[in-house]
Amino acid sequence: MDNLTPSPVPPQPAAADAAVVHPGVAPISYLLGTWRGQGEGGFPTINSFSYGEELHFSHHSSKPVIAYTQKTWKLSSGEPMHAESGYWRPKPDGTIEVVIAQSTALVEVLKGTYNAEEKVIKLQSELVxxxxxxxxxxxxxxxxGGELSYVVQMATNSTSLTPHLRASFKKL
Structure with missing residues (x-):
């Protein structure tokens, strides 16, 4: 093809395909969709704060991976605070790999486990x-009970692993 010929556009899934879940994603498919809620944060080196948050989990039925985006804002003004995006890859053995890039240019590679019955996912950083x-x-x-929640802990050069963020969400 020359530079003037447009690239072929990949076929878009039919509406029925959107409801199909890849078997590799099925154990954590309850995450799929958009969630909105509120959270609280703090750390020994910063003041406590509250925030609004939206999470979005999506996937294509041909891939055993979930795409993830997150954004937070100040409750008082709606001003953006933080954003991140990445991919979640559950494995058949109950382990999961997650990569997240934050708006601050920090990158996390996390590994952990999921329990499909209890609907709990535990992640530990392999690399920050x-x-x-x-x-x-x-x-x-x-x-x-229809709600998604999380707790994030963080360790720094001067602080051991300490609770940092806590939030809960309802699906939109």
Missing amino acids: GNASKVKETTRVFQFN
């Missing part, structure tokens, strides 16, 4: 890249 202070993170997600 491009971070001058953050050395380790953990994230625990739980789905219970």
Whole structure:
């Protein structure tokens, strides 16, 4: 093809395909969709704060991976605070791999486990890249009673693993 010929556009899934879940994603398919809620944060080196948050989990039925986006805002003004995106890859043995890039240019590579019956996902950082202070993170997600919640812990150069964020969501 020359530079003037447009590239072929990949076929878009039919509406019926959107409801099909890849078998590799099925154990954590309860995450799929858009969630909105509120959270609280704090750390020994910063003041406590509250925030609004939206999570979005999506996937294509041909791939055993979930795409993830997140954004937060100040409750008082709606001003954006933080954003991140990445991919979640559950494995048949109950393990999961997650990669997240944050708007601050920090990158997390997390590994962990999921329990499909209890609907709990536990993640531990394998690598926190491009971070001058953050050395380790953990994230625990739980789905219970129609609500999704998480707790994030963080360790820095001067602080051991300490609770940092907590939020709960309802599906839109």
